[in-house]
Amino acid sequence: MANKTLLVLFLFLSACSFIHGNKQLHSLVRFYKAKMSKDGTVNTTSHFEPVQHLHNSATLIDHGAQKENDKIKKLPGQPYVKFDQYGGYVTINESAGRAFYYYFVEAENPKKSSSLPLLLWLNGGPGCSSLAYGAMQELGPFRVNSDGKTLYRNKFSWNRAANVLFLESPAGVGFSYSNTSSDYKNGGDKSTAADNYVFLLNWLERFPEYKGRDLYLSGESYAGHYVPQLAHTIIYHNIIANKTLINLKGILIGNAVINDETDTMGMYDYFGSHALISDETSYDIRKYCNFSADALTQPDKCIDATTDADYNIEVLDIYNIYAPLCFDGNLTIKPKKMSWQNIDPCSDYYTYAYMNRRDVQDALHANVTKLDHDWEPCSEILKGWHDSAATVIPLLKEFMKYKLRVWIFSGDTDARVPVTSTKYSISSMKLPIKTKWHPWIHQGEAGGFVQVYKGDLTLATVRGAGHQVPSYQPKRALALVKHFLSGKPLKDSSRPS
Amino acid sequence: MANKTLLVLFLFLSACSFIHGNKQLHSLVRFYKAKMSKDGTVNTTSHFEPVQHLHNSATLIDHGAQKENDKIKKLPGQPYVKFDQYGGYVTINESAGRAFYYYFVEAENPKKSSSLPLLLWLNGGPGCSSLAYGAMQELGPFRVNSDGKTLYRNKFSWNRAANVLFLESPAGVGFSYSNTSSDYKNGGDKSTAADNYVFLLNWLERFPEYKGRDLYLSGESYAGHYVPQLAHTIIYHNIIANKTLINLKGILIGNAVINDETDTMGMYDYFGSHALISDETSYDIRKYCNFSADALTQPDKCIDATTDADYNIEVLDIYNIYAPLCFDGNLTIKPKKMSWQNIDPCSDYYTYAYMNRRDVQDALHANVTKLDHDWEPCSEILKGWHDSAATVIPLLKEFMKYKLRVWIFSGDTDARVPVTSTKYSISSMKLPIKTKWHPWIHQGEAGGFVQVYKGDLTLATVRGAGHQVPSYQPKRALALVKHFLSGKPLKDSSRPS
Incomplete structure (x- = not known):
């Protein structure tokens, strides 16, 4: 029943x-x-355990040359920018022919890129692309115009605060693929975390200047599983190796599937x-x-x-209950006038058109193996999911024990994984409160509300944002991530702290 | 305590x-x-009773000539329109020197004005002007530009559905005044209802073509008191006179103070x-x-x-928790570009500037006695309030008994008199449900949600609207009032009724 x-x-x-x-x-x-x-x-009963023996053949590749090859000269229809972008594949498992596509944008001020942290962003699903959402509709430097072929700037891109790495994961998502078709059927939380970990190790080989750099993992929705599980895997392997293989400092998850x-x-x-x-x-x-x-x-x-x-x-976009719907996803000949304040509800269509252009894929160094399917915002070839824990709360508790920075945010107009859910989930952890629920101020207005628990775990809302927080409230989302990365609490500047 | x-x-x-x-x-x-x-x-204990003996001296005035005098040729900075506007004073009590200012816009299609109903709109406070809010920021045909001297069209003005009468009430509000200064101290629910009733009787003498026309009373916020109390007074005097002095058909109140x-x-x-x-x-x-x-x-x-x-x-606009705040109410030399989708949070300042211009007052036939105070959106000279019932629920029950149409609406992002309050108030009436809570569809989207109670009483939300519903959701508000006036239920067109 x-x-x-x-x-x-x-x-x-x-x-x-x-x-x-x-x-x-x-x-x-x-x-x-x-x-x-x-x-x-789907196995929901097991507590998440990191994979202990990782297939590591990929690290043999010569990453030095590969990095230069991955540099993106210019994306079609892209406005001029001062930062470097990279895109390409990292082999995850050579024998299976499994490779993950990444898109990396260095910090906007080149002088700062060498001092700012590395931030990985993952979208959820399972099966959805961080290129489709995170990069092109949320926190990336560009958004796709309604013509499906030109880009405009997102002034509140998170690469104003970090070097941002977008990963399409697991295999079967976006441009990421496997030559072993069973990989598309046998995925799950554990294999995804293991593959994401192998990706990170190898990506750091290719970008060695980021080895040892402070790393933060972030994501939304089902990345409420991916992010903690990858963090757990990183911690586990650091402990086993008895050294800091990856310098993980914290996690940031939004409107996240937690419990x-x-x-x-x-x-x-x-x-x-x-x-x-x-x-x-x-x-x-x-x-x-x-x-x-x-x-x-x-x-x-x-x-x-x-x-x-x-x-x-049924008739609402429950991912933002006050948002308009998309009724016409057709491309326009000339780009419609866009506003940073209101993301176009048909953006998914524009992104789909852009990403399936051959010139775009060439510029991105994507789809080099000529996949037999379109690039999709969310995978249509990924079938089946083996394991998905009913809760990630034990992982969050563990991170607090290891003094990892744990921030959980919530766009407060999302009804799908709403702030109510997030509050219940955190409430079930029975953590003592450090600073009680208060507004956090951004440019004189309430950016949202925040509570810090002893431990330290921060729960922050973003006022007026739906499920994809940086889409709906780009200014507030950037303020939030800046505070997160700096470790500075979101303060109520209107009253004495 | x-x-x-x-x-x-x-x-x-x-x-x-x-x-x-x-x-x-x-x-x-x-x-x-x-x-x-x-x-x-403030006396909150008494059940509202209409004043039985009304001072009726005002009806002696020659209204025939007065109507033509009240016709507004053109408001300063006004775009061209095809409907007639009137503005002027109606004496409420000659000996006290009490007169109410009204602004009246006939239906947009002149052919229709003679068939469409008459709709009175009242704002709340107590002490706030229906000219300031209803007419110039919510449901009127014009809104004031940021230059404080020109107007732009509200395409979703309610005079597309009715002949709309805005009343500044009680004396001391806006351009309405009394030469008996104690009137400003001795106001209350009862005297306001009595004065509003005298106003209506006299206004209908001046505009005799509207005598017998279907009349609906509407308003928001504290008009949750004004509207039912005026309705009650109308019903009472019709019964006493044993004839239809005023042809009241229904009431419509939004984000209303009820209980x-x-x-x-x-x-x-x-x-x-x-x-x-x-x-x-x-x-x-x-x-x-x-x-x-x-x-x-x-x-x-x-x-x-x-x-x-x-x-x-403290840092929020609790009248629309997702809205921006006004930080700079200064007038601009040229009008800022306005959008019907987003009302400017500083509109109060622009309206204040406009209404205090001599040429505007002359065009409106307002402030003919040269008041010793500025026109204010909400009165600063009204002091004291004698009676305000703790609840108007007995009146709502009475209207249902008399088969008056009763619609209560609520902008669902208002936190001051929110939908939660309105639901609790109606819930306390313990009415049986006729059609259960469902979305009402406007242009393919949920305009809000609605429930009809046996009786008939309708409760409808307007999605994404704050306290001043027609300011934030003009399209949906117009759809709502059209349904109300026609008596047609707000339907969920997406499924069989």
Whole structure:
């Protein structure tokens, strides 16, 4: 019966996000369906353990020459910029023919790039591309115009604060591929973390000036799994090697999938408190549903209530409940006038068109093996997912023990993995509070609200932002990441600290 | 002790709204402070009763000639329009020298003006001007440019659906005045309803073609009191006269002050569910505060919690929690480019400048007595308020009995009189549900959500709108009022009804 409820929920959500074109959302929803159907295709019970024996053949490649080859001269339709960009492949497993595509933008001020940290950004899904979202619609230096062939500047790009590395992961996502087709069926949290780790080791061989540089891992949505699991793997191998192989300093995750039970309950509670569903439906979900990992079935009253809720939000972009929808993803002959304040809801279409141009792929050093499928914002060839822990909270607790910087942020108009869910998840950790919930001020306004827990773990909201925070609130998102990277608390400058 | 809490709340809110320039908000807050301080200045205990003996001397005036005199040739800086506008004074009490200023815009299509209903709009406060807000920043045909001297069209003006009458009430508000200065100190709900009724009777004498026309009363915020009380007065006098003196058909109130206890509780709950205050503070307010009319004191824990909450929202525009603030209300030499999608947060300043121009006042036939004070968006000369019922729910119930159309709407990003409050208030009426909570669709998107109660009472949200709904969501607000006036339910066109 649980299957029935969740099937209804996720089928409809898939349809909804498909219509409105955002494939990242589609993927997360499809995945949740598989995960929560409990039909055995996704193992949710195991606590995440890093892979101990990594296939390391890739490190043999001559990275010195490769780095120069990866340098991007200029992207088609790109405005002039003063920083360097690189794009290319890092072999993950030579025998399987598995390689990951990365896009790297150095810090905007070349003088600063050598002192600023390295920040890896991962998108979720599973199956969605960090090039599609992070790089081209969220925190990257460019966004794609509505003509699908020219770019405009994102003035609030995160490479104003760091050297930013976008990775398409796992194999099957974006330009990343494997010559072993079973890799597309046998993926999961563990193999992704292992591959991401191998990628990082090898990427640092190719960019040795970043070896030893402070590294931060960041991402959103299902990267709430990827980021902590990669961090855990890095820590594990540093301990085994008894030296700092990778100098990880902290993690930053937004609107993140953290803990299935509280994530799901928080989503429905958010629907209720934001007047999207009726009080009666909210009440029934609270009373009759059990979203814990061990609930195998749900009573009919829960199924009816969740079906009703799902029906009610069908016409919304639940990834930003106040945002407009995309009704016309057609390219325009001339670029529409863009505003940094309002991301175009059809951006996914423009990015798709741009990334599938041959000249763009050549400039990016992408698709060198001539893949037999289009580049997609979210993979359509990735099938199956073997393991996905029901919670990453044990990892977060571990990071706090190891004094890793842990920041969790939430765009407060996202209803999919909303601030309510994130608050419930952190609340379940029962951490003592260091500084209580207060606004953080950016340019005289509340950028959002923040609470710091003893440990140190920071929870911050970004006011007026949906699921993809830097898309909707680029200024506030940049302020947030600057504070995160500097380790400075988000302060309420309007009153004495 | 109650006083202390509420004093802190309202003093801060006053300061906040003052800084950011929206005087409507300032007034409501100042008033609530007086009302809830229970120091005897505002009588909250009496059930509203209409004044039975009205001073009717004003009806003797020759209205025929007056109507032509009231016709507005053209407002300074006004773009060309095809409908007629009128502005002028209606004497309310000749011996006291009390007169109300009105601004009237006929329906946009002159052919339609004779068939479309008459809609009165009232703003709240108490003390705020319907010219300042309703007419010039919300649902009127023009908005003031940032130069403070030219106007631009509001394409979604409500005179596309009705002949719209804006009234500055009570005396002391905007251009409305009294030569009896004690009138400014002795106002209250009852005298305002009586004066508004006398205004309407006389206005209909001046515009006899609207006698017998379907009349709807509408307004926002504290007009949640004005509108039902005026409706009640109209009904009462129709019954006494045993004929339809005024052909009232329905009322429409938005983000309306309805029931003090649930309004206050709902406000704090909204702060909590929208992650503006901490879970701990929300919990304490729920547990320790008693906002019922008979609570004379509050425990220290309630005072601490509400103080903490107030502190946290100080930096927000709580009338639209996602909106920008006004930092620079200075006029510009040339008008800034305006967008119907985003109202300028400094609009109050532009309207103030415009309304205090002599040429504008002459064109409006306003300030003919040369008032000794500036025109203000919210009155600074109105002092004291004698009576304000703790609830208008008995009136709403009465209207349902008399088959009056009752629609209550709520911009869902207002935290001051939020949708949570409105839901609690309606919920306390324990009405059976006719059609359950569902989205209403406008141009393919959710305009908001709606529930209809048996009776008929309609509760509708407007998605992404703050306290002043037509300012933030002009398209959706126009769609809403069209449905209200036609009596057609707001439908979810995406599924079978």
